[in-house]
Amino acid sequence: MDTLKDYLTIEGLRVRLGGQTILDGVDLKLAQGETLVLLGRSGCGKSTLLRVLAGLIQHEAGSIQWNNSSEAHRVAMVFQDFQLFPHLSLIDNVMLAPLRALKRPYEEVRLQATELLKRVGLADRINHFPSEVSGGQKQRAAIARALAIEPSLLLLDEPTSALDPELKLEVLQVLEDLSKNGMPMILVTHEIGFARRIAHRVAFMDEGRVAAISDPENFFKSPASEKIRSFLDCLDHYRS
Numbered sequence: 001m002d003t004l005k006d007y008l009t010i011e012g013l014r015v016r017l018g019g020q021t022i023l024d025g026v027d028l029k030l031a032q033g034e035t036l037v038l039l040g041r042s043g044c045g046k047s048t049l050l051r052v053l054a055g056l057i058q059h060e061a062g063s064i065q066w067n068n069s070s071e072a073h074r075v076a077m078v079f080q081d082f083q084l085f086p087h088l089s090l091i092d093n094v095m096l097a098p099l100r101a102l103k104r105p106y107e108e109v110r111l112q113a114t115e116l117l118k119r120v121g122l123a124d125r126i127n128h129f130p131s132e133v134s135g136g137q138k139q140r141a142a143i144a145r146a147l148a149i150e151p152s153l154l155l156l157d158e159p160t161s162a163l164d165p166e167l168k169l170e171v172l173q174v175l176e177d178l179s180k181n182g183m184p185m186i187l188v189t190h191e192i193g194f195a196r197r198i199a200h201r202v203a204f205m206d207e208g209r210v211a212a213i214s215d216p217e218n219f220f221k222s223p224a225s226e227k228i229r230s231f232l233d234c235l236d237h238y239r240s
Contacts, residue, residue, distance in 0.1 A: 006067050007032040007184055008153065013062035015048055015208075022048045024208035026062070030153070033182035037195040037216075040205035041231060046188045049205070050077060050155045053186070066152070076146035077155040080162050082138040084130040090117060090141045091126040094148050102149065109148075116144040120174050136167030140174055147178075154178070156187045192235055196220060204228050 006029050013026040023045045030036055038046045051057040053064065054077040066073050084093050094113040098104045117126050120140040122133075130138055139159055146154055156175070160168040172194050179185060179198045189195060195202055196216045203213040204224070212224035223229040 006030075007034070008067065009063075009065045010053075011063050011065075013049070013052065013059050013064070015045075015052060015057060015059050017048070017057075022208055023052070023059070026205075026208070026210055028203065028210055028213075030184060030186065031200070032067075033184060034200045035179040035183075035185045035187065035198050037199040037202045038186060038188045038205055039190070039195070039202060039231070040211075044205040045208040046205050047157050050157050050186065050188060053153065054155055073152040074149050075153045075155060076149055076151035077157065078139070078142050078146050078159050080158040080160075082130070082135075082142045082162075084138055084142060084145070086130050089127050089129055090122060090133070090137075090144075093130075093141060094145045097145070097149050113144070113148060116147050117141065119147075120144045121170065134167060135163045136170045139163065139167075139171045143171070143174055143178075152184065154183055154185045156185065156189070158188050158190070160189065160191060190235055192220070192232070204231070 008030040010026055010028040013023050014021070015023040026045070026049060038049070040046050048057060052059050054075050085096070088096065091110070091113050094116055095109050098109040098112065099106065114126060117123060120143055122137060122140055122144070125133055125137060159175070160171050163171065168191070172191065175187070176198050199216050201213055202216050202219040203210050205211065206227065212219070212228060214224070220232065223232060
């Protein structure tokens with residue numbers, strides 16, 4: 001993005017869990033329509049940061065500020081293990097939050113859910129249950145469910161890590177389309193090729209902080225530290 005217009009500003013975010021500091025002063029900005037990819041070793045705080053933004057974990061210090069505080073902001077999160085309700089059909093999973101949390105009319109919600117499932121390529125699976133569809137289809141349904149609340153920000157925590165390689169592509173295509181259409185997203189992933197293609201910026205987290213952040217070309221071509229270079233080399237080795 002040529003000119004970043006701040007959409008979300010995170011300053012000094014600090015989180016302690018079980019006596020351990022997980023986030024240690026995270027500073028980060030997200031622009032309107034931006035896709036930000038978070039990279040880093042396990043335990044560096046990536047997933048915790050997403051959960052704080054989603055309101056699932058409380059932070060003890062720091063601030064999270066939306067640029068336009070007059071608007072109602074909703075944050076939706078997609079998990080690596082789908083977390084669909086097994087006793088509900090795909091369309092009922094998608095309809096649940098708009099009906100119960102947002103109190104929208106049933107027919108309106110059903111029409112929206114049908115369109116969202118169609119958007120992610122599941123028009124012929126709307127009445128199937130999670131046990132009746134593939135992992136890739138489950139994750140696409142989870143993305144549709146997240147979109148059903150019309151979020152201001154979409155958070156994705158390694159959404160393809162539980163999928164076989166051939167199923168990853170269908171999920172990544174949905175995310176790429178969302179990014180092209182301007183959905184603000186923060187995405188934790190180790191799919192480097194995908195990150196290069198859709199990210200506006202890539203951030204590397206280390207020891208609970210954002211250690212480096214830049215556009216994908218510079219991030220991958222000229223790593224800001226030896227630690228980042230070593231991390232990327234390990235990912236390349238794993239993929240090969």
